[in-house]
Amino acid sequence: MYDDFFGFHAAALRVRSTRNELLARNLAHADTPGYQARDIDFREALADANASASARLMRTHSEHLPANGESPTGTTVKYRVPMQPSVDGNTVEADIEQAEFAENIVQYRASLHFINGKIRTMRHAISGER
């Protein structure tokens, strides 16, 4: 019932949290030689998260190998195309990652706000008009 109630926003929050982790990872690896920045396509990831469980591969045991490039939420992780790749093969561009991180945080807050609104609505309904 709760999944239906929060619907879209719960899935969005999960995807945003995964993306936050990825962007944090990119920023942490800003100086690691050969590291390639990764990100997810939010639209695609959300469609995946909303798809019925039967439509995607599920890992039913912790020892199972993940499908190639697949994160726990079933999202395909892609590589970022750098604008100015550096000599050591690192494709992290700190300014771009920071901008994406900031955007992701705002979107995460928005999702939290919507979920909070839904909870408040439900509380009003339960407690009556007070």
Add this chain to the structure above:
Amino acid sequence: MATLKVFDIAGSGMAAQAVRLNTTASNIANAGSVAGSPDEAYRAKQPLFRTVLDAAGNPASAAVRVDGIVESNAPALALHQPSHPQADADGNVWVSNVNAIEEMVNMLSASRSYRNNVEVLQTSRELLLQTLSLGS
């Protein structure tokens, strides 16, 4: 819990950058050190960063690890100072091969990266706290 991995990742980034700051500090401090022979002269040190995946091979979480410290193999500079107590038979002392400009740039880059990680950590922490207080 998946979200808490942000702390591990940003933490490992900070630790790696701190090692880099330490080596830079040691290089700058030893920029003027002299020795009696080219082999004994101080050599600039640099940390080597590497990506480590967690046991499950999860692409969303990979920490930074310092793989080791490498020493620069640029030649030590000979300085003719016959009156120096450490001078060799030819009257030379050997100065460390630290390049002060390179070290300054290294320090700036390391401190910026460190700050980035701190920022990520703070923001993620704040978001997590807000998520915990959902519905209140």
